[in-house]
Amino acid sequence: MAIEVxxxxxxxxxxxxxxxxxxxxxxxxxxxxxxxxxxxxxxxxRVIAGLERPDAGSVSIEGRDVTRAPARQRNVGFVxxxxxxxxxxxxxxxxxxxxxVRKRPKAEIAKRVDELLAxxxxxxxxxxxxxxxxxxxxxxxxxxxxxxxxxxxxxLDEPFGALDARVRAxxxxxxxxxxxxxxxxxxxxxxxxxxxxEVAEQIAVMREGRIExxxxxxxxxxxxxxxxxxxxVGPVTRLGERALRPHDLRLSREPVKGxxxxxxxxxxxxxxxVRVELRAEGGEGLSAQLTRSQAAALGVGEGDLVWVRAADxxxxxxxxxxxxxxxxxxxxxxxxxxx
Amino acid sequence: xxxxGLRAIALGYLAALLVAPxxxxxxxxxxxxxxxxxxxxxxxxxxxxLQLTLLMVVVAVPLNTVFxxxxxLLLARRRFPGKALIDALIDLPxxxxxxxxxxxxILVYGRTGWLGQALADNGIRVIFSxxxxxxxxxxxxxxxxxxEVVPVLEELGVEQEExxxxxxxxxxxxxxxxxxxxxxxxxGYGVVLTTARAVGEFGAVAVVSGRLAGQTxxxxxxxxxxxxxxxxxxxxxxxxxxxxxxxxxLVGMTLIQRRKVA
Numbered sequence: 113m114a115i116e117v118x119x120x121x122x123x124x125x126x127x128x129x130x131x132x133x134x135x136x137x138x139x140x141x142x143x144x145x146x147x148x149x150x151x152x153x154x155x156x157x158r159v160i161a162g163l164e165r166p167d168a169g170s171v172s173i174e175g176r177d178v179t180r181a182p183a184r185q186r187n188v189g190f191v192x193x194x195x196x197x198x199x200x201x202x203x204x205x206x207x208x209x210x211x212x213v214r215k216r217p218k219a220e221i222a223k224r225v226d227e228l229l230a231x232x233x234x235x236x237x238x239x240x241x242x243x244x245x246x247x248x249x250x251x252x253x254x255x256x257x258x259x260x261x262x263x264x265x266x267x268l269d270e271p272f273g274a275l276d277a278r279v280r281a282x283x284x285x286x287x288x289x290x291x292x293x294x295x296x297x298x299x300x301x302x303x304x305x306x307x308x309x310e311v312a313e314q315i316a317v318m319r320e321g322r323i324e325x326x327x328x329x330x331x332x333x334x335x336x337x338x339x340x341x342x343x344x345v346g347p348v349t350r351l352g353e354r355a356l357r358p359h360d361l362r363l364s365r366e367p368v369k370g371x372x373x374x375x376x377x378x379x380x381x382x383x384x385x386v387r388v389e390l391r392a393e394g395g396e397g398l399s400a401q402l403t404r405s406q407a408a409a410l411g412v413g414e415g416d417l418v419w420v421r422a423a424d425x426x427x428x429x430x431x432x433x434x435x436x437x438x439x440x441x442x443x444x445x446x447x448x449x450x451x
Numbered sequence: 452x453x454x455x456g457l458r459a460i461a462l463g464y465l466a467a468l469l470v471a472p473x474x475x476x477x478x479x480x481x482x483x484x485x486x487x488x489x490x491x492x493x494x495x496x497x498x499x500x501l502q503l504t505l506l507m508v509v510v511a512v513p514l515n516t517v518f519x520x521x522x523x524l525l526l527a528r529r530r531f532p533g534k535a536l537i538d539a540l541i542d543l544p545x546x547x548x549x550x551x552x553x554x555x556x557i558l559v560y561g562r563t564g565w566l567g568q569a570l571a572d573n574g575i576r577v578i579f580s581x582x583x584x585x586x587x588x589x590x591x592x593x594x595x596x597x598x599e600v601v602p603v604l605e606e607l608g609v610e611q612e613e614x615x616x617x618x619x620x621x622x623x624x625x626x627x628x629x630x631x632x633x634x635x636x637x638x639g640y641g642v643v644l645t646t647a648r649a650v651g652e653f654g655a656v657a658v659v660s661g662r663l664a665g666q667t668x669x670x671x672x673x674x675x676x677x678x679x680x681x682x683x684x685x686x687x688x689x690x691x692x693x694x695x696x697x698x699x700x701l702v703g704m705t706l707i708q709r710r711k712v713a
Contacts, residue, residue, distance in 0.1 A: 163613050183616040190617040196610035200632045210618035213628070254614075261618060 113175075114139035114265055114297035115160060120169030122155055129155040130166070131321040137265075137299060137314075139174075142291050144308035145301045146344070147318035153301045156318070157267050160299065162186045174264050189258030189296075193270040195250040197242035203229070203253050204238040210261035228256040231290075248279040252286075259296070268300035272307065284311050305345045309333070317341045349398045351422055358401035360423045363388065363410055371419035374398070376412050388412065390420060473694065480687035491688040496665045500673040501692060504650055506581070507669060508696075511588040511649045516642055519596025524630070526597070527604035541598070544591050552590050553658025556583060579661035584669070587655040592648040596641035603637035604630075639704045646700045650693060670696075 115137040122130040130152045137143050145153040158164040160171055162183035170179045178186050198206050207228055211221045229235045232252040242250055251271060258266060271287070272280040288311050291298055302308050308315050309329045316326045317340075325337035336342035339355055349358045351372065364371065374390040377397070386407035388400045400420065402410065412418060480488050491497065525531075526538055544552065560577035561567050570577055577583040611633065615625045631638075653671045660667040662676065670693050677686040 161617055163617070183613070184619045184621065186617075187619075188617055190614065192610050192614060194610060196614040198611055198614075198629060209615065209620075209628075213615075213618065213620045213624050257614075257618065 113137065114141070114173065115299070116170075116172045117156070117160065118170045118172075120156070120159055120166045120171065122152075122159060122164060122166050128321050130159070133169070133321070133323055135316055135323060135326065137297060139297050140295045141313050142288070142298045142311065143300075143314045143316065144312035145299065145316050145318060146303070146305060146308040148303060148344070150320075151318040152321040153303075153318045154269050155321075157269050157299060157301050160265070161188050161190050161267050163190070187261065187264050189261065189263035189266040191251070191254050191258050191266070191268040191271050193273045195242070195247075195254045195274075197250050197254060199242055202239050202241055203234055203245070206242065206253055207256045207260050209257060214261070224260060228260055231259075232256040246279075247275050248283060251275065251283060255287075255290075259294070263296065266296045266298045268298070270301050270303070273302075280307075287311060309345070315345075317344060319344075347399075347401070349400070350396065351392075351398060351420065354422060356422055358387070358399050359385075361398070361400035362421050362423050363400055363402070363412070364419045364421075365410065365412070365416075366419070368419045368421060370425060371421040374418055374420050376414055376416045376418060378414060379407070379412065381407075390418065392420070476687050476690050476694070480684065480691045483684055487684055488688040488691070491682075491685040492692050494685075496668065497670075497673060497685075497689060499665050500668050500670045500689070503581070503584070503668065504670040504693075504696070507585060507588045507652075507656075508646055508649045510585050511592055512642060512645050514589060515593050515645050516596050516638065518593070519641060519645075520600055520631075520634075520638060523597045523600035523604055524626075527601050528609070541594050544593050549587075549591050549652065549654030550658055553587055553655040556587055556590070556655070556659050560586070578659055579663070579667060581667065583659040584656050584667065587659050588649050588652055591652050591655050592645045595644040595648065596638065599641035599644065600634055600637045603634045607633050635708060639708050643701055643704050647697050650696050 113136050115135075117133060117135040117137075120130055120133045121128070133152070133156060135156070145156060147153045155164060159166050160173075162178065162181060162185075166179070170177060172178060173186060173188070183190075198209065201209070204225055207225045208221050211224060216224075225238075226235070229238055232255055234249060234253060234256065237245065237249065237253075242253065245253065255271075268287075272283050275283065284307060287298075287300075300311070312329060314326065315329055315332050317324045317332060319340055325332055325341045327335075332341060333345050336345060339348075342348055342355060347358050348355050349361065350356075351361065362371075372392050374392040376388060377391050378389040380387040380389065381404070384404060386402045386404055388402060388407070390398050390400065392398060398420065410418075492501075522537070522541065526534065526541075547555075557564060557578055559565050559567075560570065560583060562571065562578070564578075567578070575582070577586070607630075611629050612625050615629045620628065651671055652669075653675070656669055657672055657675075660669070660672065662668055662672055664673075664676065668676065670689055674686045674689045674693070677683075677689065
């Protein structure tokens with residue numbers, strides 16, 4: 113186990129940032145700490161890095177108890193949301209910093225820095241200052257700087273949060289590929305569930321200073337431990353007492369046993385998918401998500417009457433006739449069934 | 452239109468209140484030729500005054516710079532009981548009239564003061580002597596570096612320092628390789644202001660010096676005493692020397708910083 117957090121608590125005045133948090137991060141894994149702002153995810157990362165001292169609990173990295181060790185003795189690489197570039201140093205000097213303070217031989221430093229600059233595609237920018245780089249380039253420089261000291265764990269605090277959408281997507285992809293190449297244990301903090309799903313192998317969902325669930329992306333999405341996790345990792349709609357994903361709703365133009373009647377209020381085309389906003393008999397609003405072809409097959413418009421039920425009730429409650437459209441990913445591959 | 456108007460007002464204001472008086476001093480100093488001005492600033496008393504003024508700068512500025520940076524780091528980076536008190540005390544020299552500062556020093560170090568007797572018994576003379584003048588100069592020029600550096604540190608934030616720590620830097624390495632280079636502009640400006648104040652201080656130094664020509668007379672005191680004796684060329688010429696010292700510090704500071712940036 114690369115990182116072992118045991119019973120960590122941290123208060124800032126009256127605010128409990130972390131309450132008895134325990135988390136195990138396997139060596140070589142890529143883990144996301146996911147949660148809304150104020151959930152304690154950044155504090156947990158900073159406790160692991162040694163930038164915050166926990167009030168209680170322990171942290172060990174690669175089997176060594178580092179709870180009392182200062183940040184500089186933990187051999188972690190830390191990447192900040194706003195890059196924390198050393199503004200008075202060139203890109204080369206920034207990347208070399210960790211090696212220089214360790215008093216490594218000059219030739220070794222030069223060689224290692226060149227390798228890293230090539231890795232982050234900044235070779236031609238070595239003698240520029242950070243102010244001459246774009247946001248994406250600065251963050252790649254910060255990554256190279258963190259990797260220069262060959263850290264046993266790489267910690268990233270909302271690393272893509274300050275970048276625009278296109279650069280963010282590019283860097284996510286790049287981080288994923290980098291991790292496949294160098295396999296350093298990596299933990300990153302994000303409030304964006306798409307980012308967590310796309311990049312991480314393991315997700316720890318946090319709320320109010322506690323960890324709600326830890327699991328693989330598919331596990332957290334499909335088998336959320338509670339409604340908070342369900343709501344945070346994806347869209348949720350309610351059908352009566354049940355909370356479920358909008359794409360797990362089935363719509364039908366004809367009456368189905370056990371289904372609820374609803375009026376279509378709005379049909380919103382969202383590119384690949386179509387959101388259908390509905391109002392059920394009781395007056396409650398719900399929303400279903402269909403693929404484009406499903407929506408076309410169903411052919412509903414505003415004011416139409418439909419029958420709604422959950423996908424997993426399909427088998428037992430199927431009626432004899434009626435056009436039937438499923439919105440589950442598995443079913444979407446097949447053409448809509450017709451009786 | 453209105454922008455041109457504002458510019459004209461700003462320039463006129465500066466010209467009337469700053470440029471004209473200073474230019475006039477230069478003009479008056481050299482009115483009777485360079486030779487007269489030169490001999491006025493090379494009399495033994497004038498040379499001694501210059502020496503004493505430079506001594507004030509050489510002692511007070513480094514001390515206040517080191518103390519100022521340390522104090523600014525404490526105020527901007529640490530939380531501790533009594534912080535608000537220190538913060539308020541730093542401004543005391545701004546709030547108290549320099550003459551009062553001089554009198555207060557006499558109350559502490561004077562012959563009948565708290566420490567006066569003990570110092571006199573050990574043969575140390577503070578008041579009406581160089582040590583007292585240095586203390587007075589340090590006192591009045593103390594806040595500048597702190598007040599220039601604290602906002603720069605707050606603006607800078609702690610992220611670069613934290614990054615340096617995670618990269619393995621010791622506290623000393625963080626200070627010398629990250630923090631100090633990042634605040635050098637603020638420090639430089641503080642040093643310029645401190646020097647200007649140390650060179651130009653009159654009130655506090657006048658009170659504790661006793662104003663003995665050739666012994667405890669700094670350049671500013673010399674200007675005043677010459678002016679009172681209607682030695683106008685002498686007063687103006689000494690003023691020009693004062694102005695040149697400040698200018699030299701300003702230029703020197705700018706050059707040093709430019710070289711570090713390049």
